[in-house]
Amino acid sequence: MNPRDRIKILAAGLAGLGATTAARAENQGLVPAKPISNQPWKVVMQISxxxxxxxxxxxxxxxxxxxxxxMKFVVVGYGDAIEFLLEGAKTPQGALFSGMIGNLANLGVQFRACNNTLTFMNIPLSKLALEATVVPAGVYEIVKLQSEGYYYVKP
Known part of the structure; x- marks a missing residue:
């Protein structure tokens, strides 16, 4: 048997294994997360x-x-992405960000907007989503939260 045939057989076997595993996962449904602490995890997410x-x-x-x-989330918006925190901003699919932001805020997610970015881009505070709090500087806010035990995430 030549090496290419061996690779094809191996690939077919691995594909079958993957399909079996995927089928098992589909039948199990949602797999709940298991906390490693009795305290909620805190996460700061950078959107810039x-x-x-x-x-x-x-x-x-x-x-x-x-x-x-x-879990506790703080979303810090600054730079080119600050627009998502403005009234009337739309997702790439055309829906309003305000609906997503409102729903997440109702679940306890906090939104913070960088004053430096707002000032630099001449964005009046009146255009900011109601759920957003203005902080002096986005990067500073992220570093401060990390010093308070928040995990850092940037999608």
Whole structure:
């Protein structure tokens, strides 16, 4: 048997194994997260690149909160992505960010907007989503939260 045939057979076997594992996972449903502490985990998420990153980050938070509703999230927006925290901002799919932000805020997620970015981009505070709190500097806020025990995530 030549080496290419061996690779094809191996690949077919691995594909079958993957399909079996996927089928088992489908039948099990949602697998709950197992906490390693009796205290809720605290996470600070940096959103600074784009509206696409903001959308993906908020979806990530929704997914995590389904697994562990006790987790605490602070989303810090600055730079090019600050727009997601503005009234009327739309996701890449065309939905309003305000709906996602409102739903997550109702679950305890906090949103913080960088004053330096707002000032630099000449964005009035009146355009900011009601759920957002203004902080002096986004990067400073992230570092401060990490010093308070928050885990850092950037989608």
């Amino acid at each position: 690149d784009s509206l696409k990153q903001a959308y993906e980050g908020l979806i990530n938070i929704q997914n995590v909160l389904e697994l562990d509703p006790q």
